[in-house]
């Protein structure tokens with residue numbers, strides 16, 4: 489079994505601990521926004537370690553939209569490279585845990601559609617995109633059939 493390495497950011501590691509430690513019954517929202525969060529368990533591209541990344545819960549049918557906004561920081565978050573290297577992930581949405589496969593959304597039309605859904609779920613994504621010159625990466629997680 490690979491080792492779990494928590495995020496170096498305390499507030500993120502603490503949310504994961506609360507969310508996962510309660511089997512998805514506590515710590516379900518982002519700070520004071522009250523908006524729902526999922527936990528994406530992914531594999532470190534270099535370490536091979538287990539990484540747990542909280543992201544906003546953005547749903548498109550049976551799928552989840554994963555947005556690499558990182559608050560509009562100049563660089564992509566590291567987890568996007570993990571997902572590119574190893575697209576098989578586990579997603580915890582409250583008490584429900586599913587094995588899913590992730591792909592980066594490249595097609596402009598598909599990205600625009602999913603971006604609109606993401607902004608509706610979490611309006612600050614617009615401000616984050618305006619803050620940075622990089623194009624924020626969008627991924628789609630689909631259940632493994």
Ligand code: F42
Nearest residue numbers: 495496503532533534535542543544556557558565566567
């Ligand atoms: N981030 C988002 O980008 N989008 C969201 O919608 C979002 C929502 C959200 C909600 C709640 C919450 O608590 C956090 C939320 N975040 C959101 C923040 C998110 O969880 C991440 O913390 C953030 O995106 C930064 O991701 P990161 O992967 O860059 O994490 C950093 C801080 C980190 O912990 N880095 C590790 C470190 O040690 O510095 C490395 C992690 C890693 O995966 N290492 C790889 C490995 O092999 O293990 C190396 C990979 C490589 O290529 O170098």
